[in-house]
Amino acid sequence: MSDLHGKSGTGAPVLIADALGVDFGPFRAVDGVSFEVRPGESLGLVGESGSGKSTILRAIAGLAPISSGAVRFEGKPLGKRREKAFYRHVQMVFQDPYGSLHPRQTVDQILSEPLAIHRIADGERRIRQALDEVGLGSGFRFRYPHQLSGGQRQRVAIARALITEPELLLLDEPTSALDASVQAEILNLLEEIRQHRRLSSILVSHDLAVITHLCERLIVMQSGREVETLTSRQLVAGEVTKPYTRELMAASEGFRRKEPVPA
Ligand SMILES: Nc1ncnc2c1ncn2[C@@H]1O[C@H](COP(=O)(O)OP(=O)(O)OP(=O)(O)O)[C@@H](O)[C@H]1O
Numbered sequence: 001m002s003d004l005h006g007k008s009g010t011g012a013p014v015l016i017a018d019a020l021g022v023d024f025g026p027f028r029a030v031d032g033v034s035f036e037v038r039p040g041e042s043l044g045l046v047g048e049s050g051s052g053k054s055t056i057l058r059a060i061a062g063l064a065p066i067s068s069g070a071v072r073f074e075g076k077p078l079g080k081r082r083e084k085a086f087y088r089h090v091q092m093v094f095q096d097p098y099g100s101l102h103p104r105q106t107v108d109q110i111l112s113e114p115l116a117i118h119r120i121a122d123g124e125r126r127i128r129q130a131l132d133e134v135g136l137g138s139g140f141r142f143r144y145p146h147q148l149s150g151g152q153r154q155r156v157a158i159a160r161a162l163i164t165e166p167e168l169l170l171l172d173e174p175t176s177a178l179d180a181s182v183q184a185e186i187l188n189l190l191e192e193i194r195q196h197r198r199l200s201s202i203l204v205s206h207d208l209a210v211i212t213h214l215c216e217r218l219i220v221m222q223s224g225r226e227v228e229t230l231t232s233r234q235l236v237a238g239e240v241t242k243p244y245t246r247e248l249m250a251a252s253e254g255f256r257r258k259e260p261v262p263a
Pocket residue numbers: 024027029047048049050051052053054055056206
């Protein structure tokens with residue numbers, strides 16, 4: 001475990017969700033979920049498809065309504081609209097690196113856009129640094145997305161998210177569209193970035209192995225509700241209290257190997 005793992009979790013929470021509810025018409029997608037994310041901490045959201053994980057991230061990002069409860073970022077309650085400055089401090093990485101990058105923009109243009117939006121100076125140095133940080137280097141700077149592999153595209157999406165130096169990263173299934181070997185590379189990259197920056201993150205995944213790799217704590221979700229909150233250590237040790245969490249563990253192929261063998 002890195003130093004940062006040791007240090008994370010101290011200080012005032014970066015984000016607090018207090019009984020967050022999200023309704024789409026009569027349908028309640030998220031039903032009173034509460035959690036906090038501390039500086040440098042990575043919080044996981046796991047659960048089956050449709051359990052409301054992505055909706056929580058979207059509500060924080062202002063892409064889904066906060067119908068009830070409250071979300072505070074750095075102490076300030078989030079209203080209906082997000083100020084432009086919010087997106088400098090909170091960035092999101094989506095599952096699909098093919099869909100999330102503009103096909104007619106070069107990597108340079110993709111990385112320049114957030115700098116222009118937020119009027120951040122020193123673009124040249126930041127672009128070079130961001131490309132280095134995600135392991136691409138300057139040789140990729142003038143390529144188009146179709147000239148990159150899936151893993152390289154996701155590295156560009158991560159560089160784009162990091163270039164504004166956010167405090168909070170929202171990661172929505174960032175590896176699930178990738179081949180297993182590339183998945184591992186991107187997970188390692190995200191872990192390295194966590195070690196270098198005091199960056200908080202919320203990671204959505206249906207894959208328990210991915211969550212325990214990157215997160216100290218995780219919330220198990222079902223039908224928009226929190227089933228239980230655990231540390232990754234508790235999950236790996238099988239110290240879970242809810243049958244639903246056991247079902248998820250049994251269904252997660254990569255994770256089954258880590259379950260303790262019964263005496
Ligand atoms: N804009 C929307 N309008 C109506 N219903 C929605 C909308 N967005 C999400 N939902 C519904 O809310 C529920 C939760 O969806 P969400 O995408 O958050 O689940 P998830 O746990 O992230 O699942 P997955 O892993 O499949 O993405 C689903 O039943 C979904 O159909």
